[in-house]
Every structure is written in structure tokens, then in C-alpha cells.
Amino acid sequence: MTDATPLVLESVKLTYPDGGHRLTALDEVSLTVAAGELVAVAGPSGSGKSSLLAVAATLLRPDSGRVVVGGRDTGPLGERERTRLRRERIGIVFQQANLLASLTAVEQLLAVEHLRGGSVREGRRRAEELLESVGLGAAQRRRRPHELSGGERQRVNIARALYGGPSVLLVDEPTSALDRERGERVMELLGSVTRRHGTATVLVTHDRELLGRADRVLTMTDGRLARSAA
Numbered sequence: 124m125t126d127a128t129p130l131v132l133e134s135v136k137l138t139y140p141d142g143g144h145r146l147t148a149l150d151e152v153s154l155t156v157a158a159g160e161l162v163a164v165a166g167p168s169g170s171g172k173s174s175l176l177a178v179a180a181t182l183l184r185p186d187s188g189r190v191v192v193g194g195r196d197t198g199p200l201g202e203r204e205r206t207r208l209r210r211e212r213i214g215i216v217f218q219q220a221n222l223l224a225s226l227t228a229v230e231q232l233l234a235v236e237h238l239r240g241g242s243v244r245e246g247r248r249r250a251e252e253l254l255e256s257v258g259l260g261a262a263q264r265r266r267r268p269h270e271l272s273g274g275e276r277q278r279v280n281i282a283r284a285l286y287g288g289p290s291v292l293l294v295d296e297p298t299s300a301l302d303r304e305r306g307e308r309v310m311e312l313l314g315s316v317t318r319r320h321g322t323a324t325v326l327v328t329h330d331r332e333l334l335g336r337a338d339r340v341l342t343m344t345d346g347r348l349a350r351s352a353a
């Protein structure tokens with residue numbers, strides 16, 4: 124493990140094809156996130172928030188600029204190395220909890236262990252502990268996604284993202300499917316998870332009311348990132 128800054132984006136530009144032109148989704152975006160820091164990125168629909176996460180997750184390559192994870196410039200890495208880096212360093216929580224319908228909560232996490240080629244017995248203990256730490260009781264840990272509430276599913280999703288011990292946690296609209304109270308509780312959880320696990324966490328949302336738990340709030344407007352006035 125290195126103690127380099129977990130996540131640094133330097134002058135990142137990302138464009139998509141748009142008819143005969145290119146649409147600029149990220150316009151010279153720079154961002155540094157320290158271990159144990161929760162950064163929230165707010166901004167209207169289409170401003171580039173998901174694109175920011177996709178680039179930080181090394182799922183998309185920027186047109187220019189650098190994405191540095193744990194001190195390592197990801198630009199020169201091939202696809203296989205990027206996949207390994209993601210598996211070892213980056214936890215991703217998508218908008219909808221994309222859990223596998225036939226697996227219990229514990230098994231969702233064990234599926235990650237399986238991908239990593241690790242020990243299932245060790246994995247089971249870790250899965251139980253992580254699920255407990257995000258607030259899921261023993262009975263809930265045995266349930267399949269359709270037997271859990273939206274907030275509980277999102278907790279499973281967060282526990283699964285933490286399973287590999289990531290130094291970077293990227294979270295896309297974690298509360299969009301939840302009512303206000305459950306949304307606030309998930310935000311509270313993300314704050315405590317960030318501190319407990321020491322992750323560099325970036326959370327994007329269009330919901331400004333949920334930003335109170337963040338250490339820093341940034342605003343995305345037309346692909347540009349700026350410190351929020353409020």
C-alpha cells in the first residue's frame with residue numbers, strides 16, 4: 124500500500140461524438156481527493172457528473188489530462204491493468220443498486236471474492252462483517268434483493284463496493300430511488316464509511332439538500348467543476 128493521494132484528476136477533458144461534432148462533457152476538470160475525505164459534486168442533469176465518475180473509475184479514457192490513482196498515472200495502462208487497478212483500488216456504487224436477483228446479500232459480496240479468486244470461508248466472514256457495519260441485521264443478510272427495501276439494497280451495494288478494500292469510492296446518485304429520510308441515512312452512512320475505511324470518496328448528486336455530510340461540495344456546470352458558493 125502506498126500513502127500517495129488516492130485520487131487526482133489533472134485538467135481532464137472528455138468529449139463524446141455528437142453528430143458531426145464533439146460534445147465536451149468534461150472541460151479541463153481538476154480534482155484531488157484525500158484519504159478519508161468525502162467530496163460531493165452537485166450539478167444539473169447533463170452537466171457531466173456521471174462522466175466525471177466514469178473517468179475517475181478508469182471506465183472511460185479522457186481525451187487529454189491525467190487520472191492518477193494511488194500515485195499511479197492510469198493513462199499508459201492497458202485494459203487488463205486498468206481492470207486490475209479497478210478491482211484492487213476502486214469501489215463503485217451506481218445509481219440503481221445493480222444486484223444479482225438470485226443472490227442473497229452475503230452472496231452478492233461473495234461473488235466479488237469469487238472474481239478475486241480468494242477463499243470463500245474468509246470471504247463469508249468479511250461479507251457478514253461488512254454488511255453488519257452498514258446496518259444490515261442477520262436476517263436481512265440472508266435475503267435476496269427483492270426481499271429488501273430500496274435503502275437496504277443501497278446498503279448492500281455500498282458494502283459490496285467496499286469489499287475489495289478500495290482506496291477510492293465513487294458513488295453515483297446513491298439516494299435517487301429513496302425518500303428523504305432514507306436518503307439522509309444513506310448519506311450519513313457514506314460519511315461514516317469514508318472515515319472508517321479511509322476512502323477518498325466522490326459522490327455525485329443533483330440533490331443539493333443531501334450535501335451537508337460532505338467535507339467539500341463542488342458544482343459541475345457544463346462540464347466545468349468549481350467550488351460551491353454555498
Ligand SMILES: Nc1ncnc2c1ncn2[C@@H]1O[C@H](COP(=O)(O)OP(=O)(O)OP(=O)(O)O)[C@@H](O)[C@H]1O
Pocket residue numbers: 139140146147148166167168169170171172173174175329
Ligand atoms: N455515451 C455518450 N455519448 C454521447 N453523449 C453523451 C454520452 N454520455 C453522456 N453524454 C452527454 O454528455 C453530457 C454529460 O452527461 P453526464 O451523463 O455526464 O451528465 P450528468 O450530470 O451525470 O447527468 P444526470 O444528472 O442526468 O445523470 C450530456 O450532455 C450527455 O447528453
